[in-house]
Amino acid sequence: MKNPHPDDNALALDRTVLANERTFQAWIRTGLSALAAGLGIAKFLQDTMPQLMLLALATAMILLSILAFLQASWRYTHLHIRMVNLEVDATPTWMVKAISFSLVGCSLLALISVFLLASH
Template sequence: MPSTELPNNPDANDLADTRTAWAEDRTVLANERTFAGWMRTGMACIALALGLKAVFKDTDHLMLAKGVAEIFIVVAILIFWSAAQKCRQAQSRMKDHDVEAQPHKRMTWLAAILTVGAFATGVILWLL
């Protein structure tokens, strides 16, 4: 009857280490793709806010239209920061391994820049 245990030889251990490293790399890349997806979702919220402004520009209830548009601006900002937080959490769990992810600061800066852009878009929507 064949043994189900891995043989105790260096080649088998090297293969296991290589597979583990590849899995860790895939996990880091998946985290970065997820972060990018959340950033796109936040940007879509900003685009929706701008679209609402354009659609309802001639309405008699301009303040209501601006208020609804601002909801999407706020949601975009919440999405940016939630994505940055989740990305940092995932990266901190991977620190024990030999993988190189995007630096935490880069994700935080991106969220901050998009937040400023979203906020500025909201201000412009109120001024128009």
């Protein structure tokens, strides 16, 4: 039977894990927002800006999304490594890395498509 009154240390560890997961999610949201902004700039501002400026802004936002996705993975893993010997339930690092690197791949594909569309 589980202890109905966990000690303060277990609760603190649980709060740390949850905070780490919230931080990961925040970095992912930031990356997705930057990716959407980059694609939006490339799509909806075509007739209002010079092509070179448009391409530079879209590229900068998409690269920012890649950095955010990589930061999400690094930050989560960095704290998780320090807690690996503790008895806490957390999202496995392989899953965090898989999510982050999948999103990096999506951002790279988006960047390629922006360049291909700009060349036409």
